[in-house]
Amino acid sequence: MSTKPNGPDPLRTKAETQLARAPETDGTPRPAKKLLHELQVYQVELEMQNEALRQAQVELEESRDRYVDLYDFAPVGYLTLTREALITDVNLTGATLLGMERSQLMHHRFAHWVAAEDSERWDRFFVSVLQDDERQSCELVLKRGHGSIFHAHLDCLHIKAGNDGNSVRISFTDVSERKQALEALRIAAIAFESHEGIMVTDACGVISRVNHAFTRLTGYSMKEAVGRTPAILSSGQHDRDFYQRMWVTLNEQKYWQGEMWNKRKNGKIYADWLTISAITGDGGNITHYVGIFSDITSNPESSAEIHRLAYYDSLTHLPNRRMLFDRLRQALAASSRNKHYGALLFLDLDNFKTLNDTYGHSIGDLLLVEIAQRLTANVREGDTEARLGGDEFVLMLENLSENTQEAVIQAGLIGEKIRDAVALPYIVQGLELWCTASIGVSLFYGHEASVDELLKHSDFAMYHAKNEGRNGIRFFDPEMQATLVERSALESDLRHALGRGQLRLYYQIQVNNERCAIGAEALLRWVHPERGLILPEQFIPLAEKTGLIVPIGVWVLQTACAQLRDWSTNPATHNLQLALNASALELRQPDFVEQVRQALSTTGINPALLKIELTESLLVDNVSDTVAKMNALKALGISFSMDDFGTAYSSLAYLKQLPLDQLKIDQSFIHDLGDNPSNAALVQAIILMGRTFGLDVIAEGVEAEAQMEFLNLNGCDAYQGYLFSRPLPLEEFEAFVVQVDAPEVTAALNPGRAKHRYAQLG
Known part of the structure; x- marks a missing residue:
């Protein structure tokens, strides 16, 4: 019976095809000719089979070489042991880990390379592996051929092969560095929870970790301290020179120690002996600061000093x-x-x-x-x-x-x-x-x-x-008393305004030289159920004095970002940039940057559409902290505008330090453009200054065509004021923007330019 499968044999068919193309030999008898043909077909078929076998052999050898390479050069050591724990196979990595030639390991007991202190544990473990079919793991101290030891992690599997040919497959790795790191962490954890207070800050001085002793000594819990700066402990008893000298020493020597007066959460002043160490990274840059302090107020001298500091002004x-x-x-x-x-x-x-x-x-x-x-x-x-x-x-x-x-x-x-x-x-x-x-x-x-x-x-x-x-x-006097009572009542109502949903954002359009809408400023309004609409100048100073400006500012930020998200689906508003005002108290909050980052993440808006307006007076105190926060927000894609520019002394002193995008000319300069040549010259100087520093310039309080004409001729980039629109509630603003973007309305709002005395002031 034929063992060939049904259908034509492809090799035979190919061989016959090749012979059919060969020329015939004349004079050969037909039977012999047929037999010769059959033999030739089988010869070609055998040659082709041999070629296929040779090719398969080459592929098999290449596959074997790849397996050997993967096996030998794997990042893990491999061993095969007999039931007697004799080594029958080991890869090159395993031999290297054990510090031996492969031939020196073969047919030797693996126990020879187990450290004496783990010998009995290995024997018990190996017996357990032979009695179980599940993968088992352990850690052992192994010896190398030259006598050194290392900690190894072993994964073992019992392989049943019949006829008592069972074996154990082992993969193992050197975990010495991990063990050392864990030991170092354990020691550090024990040291961290010492009787001395410890706080760890990042390079910007924000606390990332404190120990229990810190909480005991200061009264601040870990939750209260983390995310804030060591300034929460400031007693106000050290002047700027003291801190300046301390930071100079830290930056130069990466170390400082000395006596410092701090204040507990309950307000009590105490004396510390403080040691600060700067931690540097691979590039030499400071990554963290570690402060360790102990209470030394039990000293008699310190007790007297504490009384003085508690009841007298240090300056x-x-x-x-x-x-x-x-x-x-x-x-x-x-x-x-x-x-x-x-x-x-x-x-x-x-x-x-x-x-x-x-x-x-x-x-x-x-x-x-x-x-x-x-x-x-x-x-x-x-x-x-x-x-x-x-x-x-x-x-x-x-x-x-x-x-x-x-x-x-x-x-x-x-x-x-x-x-x-x-x-x-x-x-x-x-x-x-x-x-x-x-x-x-x-x-x-x-x-x-x-x-x-x-x-x-x-x-x-x-x-x-x-x-x-x-x-x-x-x-x-009594009149003042009445005013004070009114202010107290307003303060009481303000404390509930946010929770009762009485705050609103109004929007005032900002336009370019073609009078096309390019953005808006979000302006806070308080809609009181009895008092009616309350303007910011009536309640913002009160909010700042009471600290209510901080939660209100968070609400404004979240509301504005949510509005930008809603505008992104409307063709008339999806490109509008929204400007927000930030108060000094808001900017001083340690988590101000994180608040903005969270609002951006929650709403998913384009950060480039959010602009924060800062006043010059806000920048006077703690400039370095302000610049650091501005740079952090700038990295997120947010832009900055200097509000009320020209009304404070600090303009030139800080302008180059700040990552600004825009200057906003204060409306007081715009109002008297026609009657006050000094204002006109100042406005021209501000515009020139903005161009010199590569900043856009926007003018607020524009109420007359002549004012815009003058600003336009002198190179102003954008405008805001009653000439275009008063601040509007959301629904009215959105309807107004649609009208402004209509071609016929744009033409109506952009009359032909006529010469005017404002345009000639320069």
């Missing part, structure tokens, strides 16, 4: 807020007994911030010391002069007259004496300086008002004195 050595409040409570009790009036005088220096920034903080500090000395020299014995902080001082007068009018006169005379003394010139390090003070006065009689209320009354009166021209004295 002027006047009583601080805590001591003032203690003495004021005693004064109220004394007034209640002896029926005499007392008074609080709240002093705030006029334009001190400008002077401080012009001449430097060191000159400003020396001036504060001089002023403190003048206060001490011009008050009565038994009165209290205190510094609340910054350029704010308070005088507490006791034992004034029993008569109200006489007490007012007495307090007024002392206030005038103080005002005149402060206004005299100062000589500070060869500089002649001038400074005045605005003074608010409130009387107290017994316990008619609390300590907090008295301070609030005198503070409020001081603001009236400042608003009335500075260098003056103002008493708190």
Whole structure:
């Protein structure tokens, strides 16, 4: 019976085809000719089969070589053991790990390369592997041929082959480095939880980890500390020079240690012995700082110092807020007994911030010391002069007259004496300086008002004195009380406005020279159920003073990003850039960058469509932190505009440092363009400055065609103001943008240019 499959044999068919093409030999008998043909066909068929076999042999050898390479040069050592634990096979990696030639390992017991301390454990483990069909793992200390040891991880599998040909396959790797790393981490973890406080920050000084001792010593939990900076511990007892010297040493030597006064969460001041180490990466750049500190307040000297720091201002050595409040409570009790009036005088220096920034903080500090000395020299014995902080001082007068009018006169005379003394010139390090003070006065009689209320009354009166021209004295009166009550009510309502959904965003369009919409500024409005629409100038200062501006700012950011997401599906609005205002308090929040990043991630908007407007005055304090946060946001794709440009002194000083995209000309310069040539020159200078620094320039408060004409001729890029639209609620704004983008409306809004006196001002 034929063993060939049904159908034609392809090799035979091919052979016959080749012979059919060969020329016939004449004279050969037909049977012989046929037999010869058959033989030739089989010969060709055999040759082709041999060629196929040779090709298969080549492929088989190549496959075997690939397997051998993969087996020998795998990153893992492989062993095959008999039931007696004799090595019958090992790859090149395994031999290298054991430090032996492959031939020296064959037919030797694997136990010979197991360290003595693990010998019994290996024997028990191997028996367990032979009794089980599941993969099993263990870690052993193995010996190399030259005597060194290493930690190895073994994966073992029992292979049953019949006729007692069972074997054990082993893969093993060197895990010594991992073991050492884990041991180092274990030791570090034990050290980290020592009795000394430890905090770890990133290169920007943001705390990433603290230990339990930190929590015990400071009162801040890990959750409260992580994500913030060590400034939460600042006692205010060290000046800028102290920190500057500390950072210079850290940057140069990567190490600093010394005594530092810090403040616990409960407000108590304590002394630390602090050691800071800078951790560098492979490139030499600092990646982390590690601070280790211990409480040394048990020293007698430290206890006395703590009392001084707790109750006295470190710069002027006047009583601080805590001591003032203690003495004021005693004064109220004394007034209640002896029926005499007392008074609080709240002093705030006029334009001190400008002077401080012009001449430097060191000159400003020396001036504060001089002023403190003048206060001490011009008050009565038994009165209290205190510094609340910054350029704010308070005088507490006791034992004034029993008569109200006489007490007012007495307090007024002392206030005038103080005002005149402060206004005299100062000589500070060869500089002649001038400074005045605005003074608010409130009387107290017994316990008619609390300590907090008295301070609030005198503070409020001081603001009236400042608003009335500075260098003056103002008493708190019933009219002020009514205003204060109104402000307190407004503050109470503001605390609930966000939760009750009363805040709204209005949008004012921004256009280019062709009057096409290019963006909008989001402006906050408060829609009160009884008071109606409340403008920002009425409640934003209150929000900043109370700290409510922080949660409100988060809401504005999230709402604006959500609006950009909604606009992305509308052809009329999908390319609009939305500008938001950021307050100083918002920017100082340690998580401000993360808040913006989260809002972008949640909404998925194009970051280039979000613009943050900053005011010049915001940039005066802590410029380095501001620049760092701006750069971090810039890396996300967000742009920045300098709002109210030209209204503060800092323009040129910081302009080159800041990663700005735009300058916004303040509306006060635009308003008087036609009547004030100085404003026209200033506007031209701002536009030129913007072009010099490669920045766009936008003008706000544009209300007249002539103003736009002048700005356009001088190279302004964009405009915002009532000439185009007032701030609109969302629905009205979206409808307005659709109209502006209509060709016929654009033509109507862009009349032919006519010469005007504004255009000739330059």
